[in-house]
Amino acid sequence: MSATTEKHELPHTIQNRKAPIYLDYQATTPTDPRVVEKMLPYFSEQFGNPHSRSHFYGWEAEDAVEIARESVASIIGANPKEVIFTSGATESNNLALKGVANFYKDKKNHIITVVTEHKCVLDSCRHLEQEGFEVTYMPVKANGLIDLDQLRETITDNTAIVSVMGVNNEIGVIQPLKEIGAICREKGAFFHTDCAQAVGKIPLDVEEMNIDLMSISGHKVYGPMGIGALYVRRRPRVRLVPMINGGGQERGMRSGTLPTPLCVGLGEACAIAEKEMGAENERLRRLRDRMYQSIVGRLPEVYLNGDLDQRIPGNLNISFAFVEGEGLMMGIKDLAVSSGSACTSASLEPSYVLRALGVNEELAHTSLRIGFGRFTTEEEVDEAVELIIHEVERLREMSPLWEMHNEGIDISSIEWAEH
Amino acid sequence: MAYSEKVIDHYEKPRNVGTLDKNDASVGTGLVGAPACGDVMKLQIKVSEDGIIEDAKFKTFGCGSAIASSSLITEWVKGKTIEEAGTIKNTQIAEELALPPVKIHCSVLAEDAIKAAISDYKAKKGA
Numbered sequence: 001m002s003a004t005t006e007k008h009e010l011p012h013t014i015q016n017r018k019a020p021i022y023l024d025y026q027a028t029t030p031t032d033p034r035v036v037e038k039m040l041p042y043f044s045e046q047f048g049n050p051h052s053r054s055h056f057y058g059w060e061a062e063d064a065v066e067i068a069r070e071s072v073a074s075i076i077g078a079n080p081k082e083v084i085f086t087s088g089a090t091e092s093n094n095l096a097l098k099g100v101a102n103f104y105k106d107k108k109n110h111i112i113t114v115v116t117e118h119k120c121v122l123d124s125c126r127h128l129e130q131e132g133f134e135v136t137y138m139p140v141k142a143n144g145l146i147d148l149d150q151l152r153e154t155i156t157d158n159t160a161i162v163s164v165m166g167v168n169n170e171i172g173v174i175q176p177l178k179e180i181g182a183i184c185r186e187k188g189a190f191f192h193t194d195c196a197q198a199v200g201k202i203p204l205d206v207e208e209m210n211i212d213l214m215s216i217s218g219h220k221v222y223g224p225m226g227i228g229a230l231y232v233r234r235r236p237r238v239r240l241v242p243m244i245n246g247g248g249q250e251r252g253m254r255s256g257t258l259p260t261p262l263c264v265g266l267g268e269a270c271a272i273a274e275k276e277m278g279a280e281n282e283r284l285r286r287l288r289d290r291m292y293q294s295i296v297g298r299l300p301e302v303y304l305n306g307d308l309d310q311r312i313p314g315n316l317n318i319s320f321a322f323v324e325g326e327g328l329m330m331g332i333k334d335l336a337v338s339s340g341s342a343c344t345s346a347s348l349e350p351s352y353v354l355r356a357l358g359v360n361e362e363l364a365h366t367s368l369r370i371g372f373g374r375f376t377t378e379e380e381v382d383e384a385v386e387l388i389i390h391e392v393e394r395l396r397e398m399s400p401l402w403e404m405h406n407e408g409i410d411i412s413s414i415e416w417a418e419h
Numbered sequence: 420m421a422y423s424e425k426v427i428d429h430y431e432k433p434r435n436v437g438t439l440d441k442n443d444a445s446v447g448t449g450l451v452g453a454p455a456c457g458d459v460m461k462l463q464i465k466v467s468e469d470g471i472i473e474d475a476k477f478k479t480f481g482c483g484s485a486i487a488s489s490s491l492i493t494e495w496v497k498g499k500t501i502e503e504a505g506t507i508k509n510t511q512i513a514e515e516l517a518l519p520p521v522k523i524h525c526s527v528l529a530e531d532a533i534k535a536a537i538s539d540y541k542a543k544k545g546a
Binding site: 322323324325326327330331350360361362365397398399400401402403411416417 | 422427430433436438450451452453454455456457458459460461478479480481482483485486
């Protein structure tokens with residue numbers, strides 16, 4: 001083919017117009033159409049500034065925001081006064097960690113978190129370390145969960161805050177929040193939990209779980225992007241230094257005009273999730289089991305990363321040994337999934353979460369994260385299973401490592417020239 | 420990431436996938452890369468009495484660009500003398516496949532693989 005004719009062809013990405021099957025619900029969720037419908041009037045009709053106290057436009061916007069706040073509070077068993085809106089879970093995590101650390105720094109300067117936390121928690125902690133705080137990054141067990149005895153031993157009188165995520169974004173494992181909360185309360189440290197992946201997926205109750213601060217994301221719960229919330233306990237009171245200064249909105253903890261449509265969207269998303277979570281989890285569990293059983297039943301040398309039981313039903317993270325993750329994703333381009341392979345990350349390092357579980361680098365390169373959600377159908381799951389199995393088999397036939405494995409050669413016994 | 424048409428073509432229809440008998444005196448084998456780094460290439464050449472590469476086979480563990488780079492180089496080396504094959508540069512592969520900067524190492528690996536296969540063949544012949 002000559003270069004001139006090639007130019008007249010559409011790029012590959014445009015030729016393949018058939019939309020891939022979306023199986024990346026831990027990256028983001030589509031905004032539920034019921035949520036969008038609730039949001040729409042607040043753009044051009046009820047457009048008032050919710051902080052305007054002198055007229056009707058402000059009042060109706062404020063009413064909408066407060067109803068939304070109640071829905072957010074309800075799904076986590078909180079009082080609406082304890083919920084502040086933010087731009088998303090990244091901001092909430094930053095505010096919780098930096099806000100609490102800085103407020104109490106004259107009394108305590110130790111922070112505890114976990115190596116498998118989201119980058120925004122880890123990076124906030126790194127930042128606080130540079131400011132002189134002491135941070136302990138707790139390891140996890142091979143199943144992705146923390147050791148509670150180790151947590152108990154790690155908390156000291158100097159520990160201001162313990163931050164442990166509810167559900168991991170890569171492997172979907174659920175940390176024992178109630179037990180962690182009890183330990184923190186007993187030891188006198190605040191308990192913050194990043195629940196971006198947990199809200200609407202597992203039952204949450206800030207009272208029962210002794211949670212002092214909780215980060216919430218809009219777009220992980222079928223709400224819009226650009227909105228999140230932070231739960232901040234009032235009794236006993238948690239205080240924090242704000243990161244954004246201004247008009248003193250959100251009880252002074254987060255200044256800035258609230259985006260009414262986005263707040264309404266998050267509220268409606270939480271209301272729907274609270275109502276439908278039980279039945280939806282059952283449905284997702286059936287889909288997840290269907291896929292997992294098919295894959296492990298038909299392909300040898302596949303490994304599930306993270307605990308199977310202490311896990312949300314909408315997540316599978318599987319290593320397909322001897323097949324590189326990015327190469328595999330290219331083959332299953334009709335599926336939108338993500339990989340723990342180095343090649344898909346900017347850093348060219350394999351997933352730090354999988355490495356923290358003790359998954360060796362070689363297997364970490366072969367992992368796929370498959371996320372199910374509200375709009376995933378059984379037909380999509382079946383199609384995905386066939387595509388994955390077909391492509392893993394094709395690529396294994398092309399893999400020198402698979403060939404060596406079948407010849408009985410121990411790949412780890414070879415001295416590879418790392419590059 | 421968007422792949423070039425040529426990368427996709429080689430990935431979907433890889434040329435010369437397979438294995439030659441590594442114990443055959445006329446076969447040179449190169450195994451480069453590391454599983455921990457996410458790519459391993461095995462490249463084999465079968466060389467005639469007069470030093471012409473008669474056949475070439477590969478197997479690759481890696482991303483689409485790594486598979487395409489190894490597939491392409493097997494096409495290129497067939498019919499060449501081992502001296503000619505040894506002069507292939509990674510930049511030629513990268514250019515042919517329009518590899519983006521983050522994928523240049525895939526073409527480097529393919530160059531390393533053919534060089535390793537040639538030196539394996541020469542070592543066998545010399546022995």
